[in-house]
Amino acid sequence: MIKTIEAMEQRALELARSVEEARRQALAETDDSIETLELKARELARFVETTREKTLLQSDQTIEALEQKARDLADFVESLRCQASLQSDSEIALLGRQARDLAISVEAVRMDARLRAETEIALLGRQARDLAISVEAVRVMTLLKSNTLIAALRESEKVTARLNDELERRVLERTTQLEAANRELEAFAYSVSHDLRAPLRALDGFSDELLRGYGEQFDDKGRHYLQRVRAGTRRMGELIDDLLRLSRLSRGNIRSERVDLSGLAQAVAAELRQSEPDRRVFIDIGPDLAGEGDPGLLKVVLANLMGNAWKFTGKKPEATIVFGRTEQKGLPAFFVRDDGAGFDMRHASKLFGAFQRLHPQRDFPGNGIGLATVQRIIRRHGGQIWAESLPGGGATFYFTLPEKESA
C-alpha cells in the first residue's frame, strides 16, 4: 500500500511538473497549451480520485485481514480455553491478555492504516489543489492574454476608426472631385457657349460675305451650296443653344410654389394657335389643374409636351390635344394626349434621351432635345415622366409632381 501511494506521489509530482512545464509554455505560447494543461489537470483529478478509492479499499482490506486474524486468534483462544478447561486460570488470563493486546494492536494497525491512507489522500488532495491553483494561474495568464486580445481588439477598433476617418476623408475627396467635375462641366458649358460659337460665326459670316460680295461669280448650284452651309451653321448654333439650356437646367436652383397649370396650358395653346392659325386643332384643357413647382420650368414642360402634340398631329386635317389629370400607377398624374403620329413603344427608352429622335427630320423637324429637357425638369421636381403610344394611334405623356407636405 505504501508503495502504491509512493508511486502515486511520484506520478502526481510528474504530473505537477508537466503541468508547470505546460504552464510555462502556456505563458509563452498559444491557447493550445492551456487546453492541454487543463486536460492534464482533469486527468490528475481523476487519477487522485481513483487512487483515493483504491487506497481506501486497500486499507479496508488490510484491516479486514487483521480483524480476521484477531477473530481467528480469539477463536483459537476460545478453543484453547475449551480444550484446556482444566488449565490454570493464570494461563487463561495470560491468553486473555494476549488476545486483548492483539485486539489493541489490531485496532492500532487499523487506526494507523486509516491515518496513513488519510494522510496520503490529503497529500494528494493538496497536490491536486496546488495543481488547480496553478491551472487557475494559467487561466489568469490566459485572461491576461485575452487582455492582450482585448488590447488588440481596441487596436482594431482604432484601426476601424481610422478606416472610418479615411472613408470620410475619401468621401470628402470624392465630393470635392465631384464638385470639381461639376465646375469642369460648367467650364465646358461655358466653353461650348463661347468657343464653339466662334467658328460658326466665321462659317456663317464669310459664306454670307461670299454670297453678297461674290455671288455673281457662283452659278445657282454654287449659291445653293453656300446657302446649305449657312443653314447647317444656323442649325448647329441652335443645337448649341439647346445644349446650353439643358445644362443650365441641371445647374440652376428651382423655385417651389403653387402653379396654375391650366393657366400655363392655356397660354401655351394660344402661342401654338398663333404659330399656325390655319390648323384645326381642338385643345381640351382640364379646369383648375395645379401643381407644386417652378412656374418657368413647368411652362417649359407644357410648352414642349403640347408643342410635340401640336407637331405630331400636323399631318392630320383635324386633331385633338388634351391636357388633364388622371390616376396612373396609383398616383395622381397629369397627362398630355394627342391623336397624332404616335410612336412604337419598342423605342420608348430612347424617348427622353438628348438628341434622340424617333421620327425623321424631314417628317417632323426638331432637335431631339425637348423631351430630354422635360424629363430633366420633372426629375428635378422629384416627379416621374413616362409615355404610352401606338404608331398612328397618338401618344400620351404622363408626369407627376410630388405635393409638398404642408407644414
Add this chain to the structure above:
Amino acid sequence: MNNKVILLVEDNQDDEDLAILAFERSRVANAMVVVRDGQEALDYLFGTAAHAGKDAKDLPELVLLDLKLPKVDGLEVLRQVRADPRTRRLPVVILTSSGEEEDLITSYDLGANSYVRKPVEFARFAEAIHQLQMYWLVLNEAPVPRG
C-alpha cells in the same frame, strides 16, 4: 464723324474680320483700331508700353470689348478702365460670345454701357454692329468733352 475712333478689343482673327466687314456694311466709316489682348487695350487707353507717347486724352469714341482675352481678360480691362478718372466715362460695350448670366451681371456691375452677345448668324451680327454704331456714335451724347 470720321475722326471718331472705335477701339475693338478682339483676339479672334475671324471675329475681327467679321466685325470689320459688318462695319463696312453699315457704311458708317469710322477709323477702327484693333488690339488683340487685354493688356494691349490698357496700354492703348493709358498710353503705356507699346503705345507710350500716345496722348492719353486722345480716347476712342467707343470701346467694343470681348470678355475672353489673352493676358488680361475683358472684365479686368473694364475694372481698370472704370477705376481710372481719365477713362471712367468712356463708353464700353461688351461684345462677346458668352451668354452666361454671370458674365452679363458682372459686366453691368463693373459699369459696362451695353452687353451684346455675338449671334451666330452674320446678318444679325452685322445688324447689331450697325445699331451699336448708330446709337453710340451718332445718337448718343458723350459726357466727356471732346479734346
